Amino acid sequence: MSQESYNKIAAVYSTDMGQSMAFDDVGYYRRLCSERGGHTLELGCGTGRILLPLLQSGIDIAGVDESPGMLAQLRINAKALNLHPSISSGSLTSFSSPPCHTVLAPYSVVTYLADTSQLADFFLAVRRVLTTDGILVLDTFIPRPVSSYTEFRLDYRREHEGGILQREKRITVEAGCNRIERRYSLLELSGVATRTWTTVDVIRPWQVAELLPQATACGLTLVAQHGNFTGTVHADDQFVQLHWRATGTS
Numbered sequence: 001m002s003q004e005s006y007n008k009i010a011a012v013y014s015t016d017m018g019q020s021m022a023f024d025d026v027g028y029y030r031r032l033c034s035e036r037g038g039h040t041l042e043l044g045c046g047t048g049r050i051l052l053p054l055l056q057s058g059i060d061i062a063g064v065d066e067s068p069g070m071l072a073q074l075r076i077n078a079k080a081l082n083l084h085p086s087i088s089s090g091s092l093t094s095f096s097s098p099p100c101h102t103v104l105a106p107y108s109v110v111t112y113l114a115d116t117s118q119l120a121d122f123f124l125a126v127r128r129v130l131t132t133d134g135i136l137v138l139d140t141f142i143p144r145p146v147s148s149y150t151e152f153r154l155d156y157r158r159e160h161e162g163g164i165l166q167r168e169k170r171i172t173v174e175a176g177c178n179r180i181e182r183r184y185s186l187l188e189l190s191g192v193a194t195r196t197w198t199t200v201d202v203i204r205p206w207q208v209a210e211l212l213p214q215a216t217a218c219g220l221t222l223v224a225q226h227g228n229f230t231g232t233v234h235a236d237d238q239f240v241q242l243h244w245r246a247t248g249t250s
């Protein structure tokens with residue numbers, strides 16, 4: 001389901017979710033991967049919002065994504081920067097990669113894994129490609145209580161390519177998942193809509209306490225936890241970054 005949605009929003013992603021990240025996650029990953037060295041893999045690399053600046057900084061990074069539309073946009077973005085990224089089509093649970101010193105799973109991509117069996121497949125797939133000193137860095141938003149609502153509510157109106165991108169959404173909470181319908185409209189500056197389309201995604205907001213036993217059962221040990229892309233953790237953090245190592249390694 002998310003593949004279809006991301007294909008539909010690839011061309012507006014940088015104005016949409018790209019601008020919604022309120023923290024310097026790119027700087028966080030750049031510092032981390034530079035210090036660690038070796039090969040980095042970004043799962044769910046999308047249009048290259050993180051991958052391309054890291055590549056520009058000299059980091060040996062490759063990307064995997066299941067959305068052909070997002071990867072096509074990444075290639076366009078890379079060409080504009082004269083970069084030649086190594087990217088491939090694959091899923092969070094099935095991808096090929098050389099051994100990795102660092103695997104990144106940024107921007108809550110794990111919320112697209114809807115149940116514990118998919119989560120286990122993801123952790124096992126990552127563990128298989130980690131070097132003995134390799135780490136998985138998983139970033140996800142900290143779930144807050146959400147209620148369903150049936151009417152579309154405005155998320156934002158943002159300038160986009162000489163016009164305005166408007167996004168509205170409505171949410172249905174069902175069986176521990178959030179079904180999110182988004183309605184996108186491209187508007188002229190006068191307010192006239194030139195195009196409207198919708199996407200539907202079902203996400204599972206995972207609590208850290210739910211991720212822990214799954215990862216542990218798959219042979220991963222939590223070695224660090226950060227909040228909002230800083231070195232510290234606070235009760236009101238919006239995002240958490242979890243660093244995991246294969247159990248029994250240094």
Ligand SMILES: C[S@@+](CC[C@H](N)C(=O)[O-])C[C@H]1O[C@@H](n2cnc3c(N)ncnc32)[C@H](O)[C@@H]1O
Binds near residue numbers: 002047048
């Ligand atoms: C929120 S975007 C993040 C893109 C990029 N990492 C960033 O931070 O800008 C999520 C990306 O994950 C991809 N994705 C979602 N579920 C996936 C899955 N099961 N396997 C592979 N990619 C997936 C989507 O196609 C999309 O490009």
